[in-house]
Amino acid sequence: WVLMKTAQTPTNIAVIKYWGKRDESLILPVNDSISVTLDPAHLCTTTTVAVSPVFQQDRMWLNGKEISLSGGRFQSCLREIRRRASEVEDKEKGVKIEKKDWEKLHVHIASYNNFPTAAGLASSAAGFACLVFALAKLMNVKEDESQLSAIARQGSGSACRSLFGGFVKWIMGKEEDGSDSVAVQLVDEKHWDDLFIVIAVVSSRQKETSSTSGMRESVETSLLLQHRAKEVVPKRILKMEEAIKNHSFESFAQLTCADSNQFHAVCLDTCPPIFYMNDTSHRIISYVEKWNRSEGSPVAYTFDAGPNAVLIARNRKAAAQLLQRLLFYFPPKSDIDLDSYVIGDKSI
Numbered sequence: 001w002v003l004m005k006t007a008q009t010p011t012n013i014a015v016i017k018y019w020g021k022r023d024e025s026l027i028l029p030v031n032d033s034i035s036v037t038l039d040p041a042h043l044c045t046t047t048t049v050a051v052s053p054v055f056q057q058d059r060m061w062l063n064g065k066e067i068s069l070s071g072g073r074f075q076s077c078l079r080e081i082r083r084r085a086s087e088v089e090d091k092e093k094g095v096k097i098e099k100k101d102w103e104k105l106h107v108h109i110a111s112y113n114n115f116p117t118a119a120g121l122a123s124s125a126a127g128f129a130c131l132v133f134a135l136a137k138l139m140n141v142k143e144d145e146s147q148l149s150a151i152a153r154q155g156s157g158s159a160c161r162s163l164f165g166g167f168v169k170w171i172m173g174k175e176e177d178g179s180d181s182v183a184v185q186l187v188d189e190k191h192w193d194d195l196f197i198v199i200a201v202v203s204s205r206q207k208e209t210s211s212t213s214g215m216r217e218s219v220e221t222s223l224l225l226q227h228r229a230k231e232v233v234p235k236r237i238l239k240m241e242e243a244i245k246n247h248s249f250e251s252f253a254q255l256t257c258a259d260s261n262q263f264h265a266v267c268l269d270t271c272p273p274i275f276y277m278n279d280t281s282h283r284i285i286s287y288v289e290k291w292n293r294s295e296g297s298p299v300a301y302t303f304d305a306g307p308n309a310v311l312i313a314r315n316r317k318a319a320a321q322l323l324q325r326l327l328f329y330f331p332p333k334s335d336i337d338l339d340s341y342v343i344g345d346k347s348i
C-alpha cells in the first residue's frame with residue numbers, strides 16, 4: 001500500500017525584511033518581519049508526499065530531479081513532524097499506522113515549482129512551507145498553522161510566513177528554544193485584495209551570495225544591522241500594521257521602499273559588502289521614485305536577496321499604468337522580462 005497527500009503553497013514577499021539570525025540552527029531572527037503572500041496561481045510549490053512500507057529510505061525529487069535530504073534543515077523538518085505524528089487509518093486500503101510506527105516508515109517527496117527555482121523568487125519559502133504542510137497532513141499532525149510555521153521556519157526562515165494567505169507577521173519571539181518564534185496572520189487575502197504585484201525579472205541567474213551566508217556575514221560585521229534590528233524595525237512594524245489595517249497605501253509604500261533600501265544598505269555595510277541589486281535594479285528604483293513624486297498613484301518597490309524588482313501597485317489600474325510606462329522605459333530588447341502576479345483572483 002501507499003498513502004499520499006498533496007499540498008500547494010504560495011511564496012511570500014517581505015515588506016519588512018528578515019535579515020539576520022540570533023540562532024543559526026533553530027533559525028531564530030533578530031527582528032520581526034511582515035510579508036504578503038502571493039496568489040497560488042502565480043508563484044507556488046506543489047508537493048506530494050507518500051509513505052509505504054516498501055520505501056527503504058526518505059527520498060525527495062525537486063522538479064523531477066532527485067535531491068539529497070541529508071541537509072540539517074530537511075532533517076529538522078522531518079524530525080519535528082514525525083515527533084508530532086498521530087495515528088492514521090485508511091479503511092478502504094485496510095491500513096492502520098500507529099503513532100509509534102511513523103518512526104520506522106520512510107517517505108518519498110515530489111515537489112514542483114511553477115516558476116524558475118533559480119530566479120531567486122523566494123522558492124525556498126514556498127518549498128519548505130509546502131513540505132511541512134504536506135507531511136503534517138500525511139502524518140495527521142493536529143497542530144495549527146502557527147505551530148506548523150515554527151517547523152517550516154527550521155527549513156528556511158521566510159518559509160514560516162507562507163503558511164497563511166494575506167499579510168503575515170513572523171514574530172521573532174524571546175524563548176531560546178524558538179517555541180514563540182512563529183508566524184501569525186495579520187489580515188486575510190480578502191482584506192486588501194485590490195493590490196497588484198508586478199515582478200520585474202531583471203535576471204534569472206542564481207544569486208552569488210545565498211541569504212543564509214549573506215545574513216551570517218551581516219550579523220558578524222554590520223553595525224547598521226544592530227541599529228536596524230533594535231531601533232528601526234520595531235517602530236516600522238507597528239506603522240506597517242497600521243497601514244495594512246487602514247488600507248493606507250501611501251504609508252504602506254513609503255515603509256516598504258524604506259525597508260527594502262535599508263536591508264540593501266545593511267548588505268553594503270557588511271564586510272566584505274554584498275551587492276544583490278544591479279544597475280537595472282537601481283534604474284528601476286530611480287524611475288519609481290521619480291514616478292511617485294510626479295504621478296497620481298504611488299507604487300511600492302522591494303528587492304530581496306537578488307536584483308529582481310517586486311513592485312506593488314494600489315490597484316489594477318495603477319498596475320496597468322506602471323506596466324505600460326515600464327515597458328516604455330525598459331523596452332523588451334533590454335535585459336528585463338516583465339510579468340505580473342496578483343493578490344486575489346484577478347490578473348492583469
Ligand code: DP6
Nearest residue numbers: 014017018156157158211212304305
Ligand atoms: C531577503 O528565508 O531565504 O528574502 O532562513 O537562511 O533560509 P534562511 O533565509 P531566507 O531569507 C530571506 C531573506 C529575504 C527577506 C525576507 O524574506 O524576509
